[in-house]
Amino acid sequence: MLKKGPERPLSAQTRLNWAIDFVVFISGLAAALTGIYFLFMPAGGYQGGRNPLYGVTFLFSRQTWDVLHTWGGVAMILAVTVHFVYHWEWVKSAVRRVVKTLTDRASRMSGGAAVNLLVDAVVALSFLLTALSGVYFLFVPAGGYRGGLNPAWEAAFIFSRSTWDAIHTWAGVAFILAVATHFAIHWGWITKVTRRVLASLLGGGRPSEAPPSLQQVS
8 A cells, every 4th residue: 555755835825825815705705795785785865764774783883884895895906906916927828828719729728717717707807897886986985965065976987976886786796606606616726725724824734735736726
């Protein structure tokens, strides 16, 4: 019976990759959960009794949900920016591969790789739209006209406020669904590397290095 050789420790690259992904996950989870709250708890004030959810408290006040959503979103944008910078070579390689596949009939991509790239493209596009619309609301605060005290209320930058709101809402929904699909596809890699990182942090042995082909999963 063959004996296993000594396991190699995690590399600094794998640790950093996991740490960045973890920050993206936590900030994204905060932005997603608070976004779901606002999807099912619409704003708009009392509206003469037409908004029965006005003033309803679910775990936190509406103002607290808003703060969590805003800064969770800001943290996610910063973390994803770092993620893209760190994986920039992988992104360029994936784009070149897609272009080659579309322009060269002799070049073929497996079904699994095609699905993976399609999901990643939806994640990237929906994130971009969600982030841009979120930045709009960050610099054009809500709160109504307030007798002229909020001159930015009706400010339109490319689109109207209501259009930005629709973009933010439905791009966010698409982003959540695409990320959930991304997690399902890469669940094996996620759990495997997470177990090794946690084991390393807790001093539970010297976990083996992830295969190089799996380290660049984004």
